[in-house]
Amino acid sequence: MDFIFVFEQVLNGLGYGLMLFLIAAGLTLVFGIMDTMNLAHGSLYMAGAYIAARVHESSGSFAGAVLLAVLLTVVVAVVLEALIIRHLYRRDHLVQVLATFGIILIADDAVKAIWGVAPLLASTPAALAGPIEVFPGLPYPAYRLLLIAAGLLVALGLYALVHGTRIGMLVRAGASNRQMAEFMGVRVGAVFAFVFALGAALAALAGAMMAPISAVQIGMGEAILIPALVVIVIGGIGSIRGAFVAALLVGLVDTAGRAFLPPALRAVLPPALAAELGPALAGIAMYVLMAAVLALKPAGLFPARA
Amino acid sequence: MLQMKKVALALVLGSALAAHAEDIKVGIALDISGPFSALGAEARDGFDLAIDKLGGKLGGQPAEFLKTDFGGSPEQANQLVARYLQREKITFFTGPIGSNAALAVGPALFAAKVPYLSSNPGPSAYAGEKCSPWFFAQYQNDTYDEAAGKVANEKGYRNVVLIAPNYPAGKDHLNGFKRLYSGAVKDEIYTRLGQTDYAAEIAQIRSAQPDAVFFFLPGGMGINFVKQFVGGGLKDIPLIAPGFSADEDVIQAVGEPMLGVLNTAHWTHDLDIPANVEFVAAFRNKYDGRYPSVYAAMAYDSLMAMDAAVRDVAGKVEDREALLQALRKPSFKSVRGDFKYGVNNFPVQNYYLREVGKDAQGRLTNKLIGTTLEQHQDAYVGACKR
Secondary structure, three states: OOHHHHHHHHHHHHHHHHHHHHHHHHHHHHHHHHOOOOOOHHHHHHHHHHHHHHHHHHHOOHHHHHHHHHHHHHHHHHHHHHHOHHHHOOOOHHHHHHHHHHHHHHHHHHHHHHHOOOOEOOOOOHHHOOEEEEEOOEEEEHHHHHHHHHHHHHHHHHHHHHHHOHHHHHHHHHHHOHHHHHHOOOOHHHHHHHHHHHHHHHHHHHHHHHHHHOOEOOOHHHHHHHHHHHHHHHHOOOOHHHHHHHHHHHHHHHHHHHHHHHHHHHHHOOHHHHHHHHHHHHHHHHHHHHHHHHHHOOOOOOOOOO | OOOOOOOOOOOOOOOOOOOOOOOEEEEEEEOOOOOOHHHHHHHHHHHHHHHHHOOOEEOOEEEEEEEEEOOOOHHHHHHHHHHHHHHHOOOEEEOOOOHHHHHHHHHHHHHOOOOEEOOOOOOHHHHOOOOOOOEEOOOOOOHHHHHHHHHHHHHOOOEEEEEEEOOHHHHHHHHHHHHHOOOEEEEEEEEOOOOOOOHHHHHHHHHHOOOEEEEOOOOHHHHHHHHHHHHOOOOOOOEEEEHHHHOHHHHHHHOHHHOOOEEEEOOOOOOOOHHHHHHHHHHHHHOOOOOOOHHHHHHHHHHHHHHHHHHHOOOOOOOHHHHHHHHHOOOOOOOOOOOEEOOOOOEEEEEEEEEEEEOOOOOEEEEEEEEEEEEEOOOOHHHOOO
16 A cells, blocks of 8 residues: 555546536525425536537537537526426425426436437547656546646635625525524525526536546436535535535545455455455445544534535 | 337238138337347347248248337337237247346246247256246356356456446356356456446446456447446457357447447357358348347348258148257258257357457457357356156
8 A cells, every 4th residue: 555556546536526526516505595305406417428528529529619608508407497497496305306306307318318318428538538648656637636626726715705795695594594584585596596597507517527538328417416515514505615615525435435345355354255355344434434424513514604 | 217119110021821720920029229229220230131032932931020029128019029929920939138038928928838049148047947948048158157157267467347237147247257257256346237338437447457357248338338437448458258249230330449348148240151252242242241149140040940841841830849859950050050859959060269350351349269168158057857
């Protein structure tokens, strides 16, 4: 277990965590501010991935593909908000779950109708396909470095937006006490629509960036939704800072579980048992983390409504 | 969870002008959608080519070929087989790609005395203790890995890292590799089934510094793994795989990073046997110059085996015992060359080493390197008592 190995795993965990953050940020804002459970958030992630993969394949421009994916997904989200989500704000959570689950089913079938059932193969932009020597002895995929850089930039931008602008102040006001914000004259409808579109843009960006290193397929949105929900629960619902810290924690714990647990178990247990137990334990590492955090801080690490 | 739609495309080819006692119907369950969709499409193309070549007949008798998608789900496969047996009264069955579907539909078919000529999976259960006279395999799943283990020995690799998804078939394949491999296993990595990001595993491989990596990661998992393996700067470590993880579908999807991947199979498209040369030429002619994969070749072979058996019993398929005898002694020219069945109806045959290279037009494809195992039999035949 040398330094290079550990450093590479930290980079891996960081990259995964930052992408989780992009998805969880939108989810936590929508849930925290609008008190609306939007299961269809994963479908926006899927839309971003599909559009980016298709546009990149046909145009050859990766930057253009990511941009178009974000723009088109935001358009879809605005329509979705006006047609369906807007009518759910004042209903109870069960109705919201039912309605947004229905959107997932429709979205999956729509993708099937437009792009077919076979998974798309998104390619890494040619300039970034190879490795970069981070320091001697550790070549690291250039694309993953881009992922980390983009994730950090967006996190900084989001922090500046939420904590440094007027609209950010309204968003925070809505998150900490919606009713009071309404009494103070905040036009919550407009704030909600803005937050929903922002969340969609972040999810689409994550989908577009993740497409080349994951599989662009139907159901990818549901698969990423589960770790994203774990992140917002750990971070405290409605809190961007919480989502950021929790996403990095989950990313690092998940990667560490996969990387360090099996060899560690092999050292103390018989090989057959270690081979059984290692992957199983690695798979539940992030849920153990969630349980531990909830036991100590039931409202999450950074609750928005303190 | 969301796979609720069943798209049934029953395509009827040839008319059932029945002059004989039993109409010959072939039930073909296809993986057009679902986890094995790319492989299912390959198999479909192989079946279609065979049906064309046979003129919609079997052994000179009019026959009906029923093709239905079951989406790779064992439950749906069961429902489909029940329909095939009760409503259509099929004579033969073939088609599923996954071992799980093959294991699910077997009992009903065997009870109804319908021969199941598997066009792909050869699960160990059917080769050993659960063997049935009604099941005919193309190969036993682990035999590919046994051949790969021998390749590792011959190449002089003494430290190998193994990687497979954490599910029963993944463990079977790694055990198959270890059966003939005589060097040390540096590390044995099990990943999540359906995993797409292999960064953590690739770091483990980098730190283990093995002579070679053996991977069994079918479909999209293998595509992502090889891309990320090369992207992570490990392209100097040789990759060995059973043919499933390095067939034409994977090669075309991954592209250049596949160059040099060693893989083993019981058939390859440049095998110089007249029946194979004819098949490959016809396939490339029908499907835009694409090379066939093992899945297409074995789908084609399955229908050819049925054709020969029906001819051998002069169309009297209702005499099931005679039909079984005819199937057990195949009189057709297989695209893989000569083979014979063991007592468990699993073939005793050659296994070949292939390497991903380029053809004369610069297209990436598998190239035959040599024969790894001659007339090799599976490891489970001893457990088949009947």
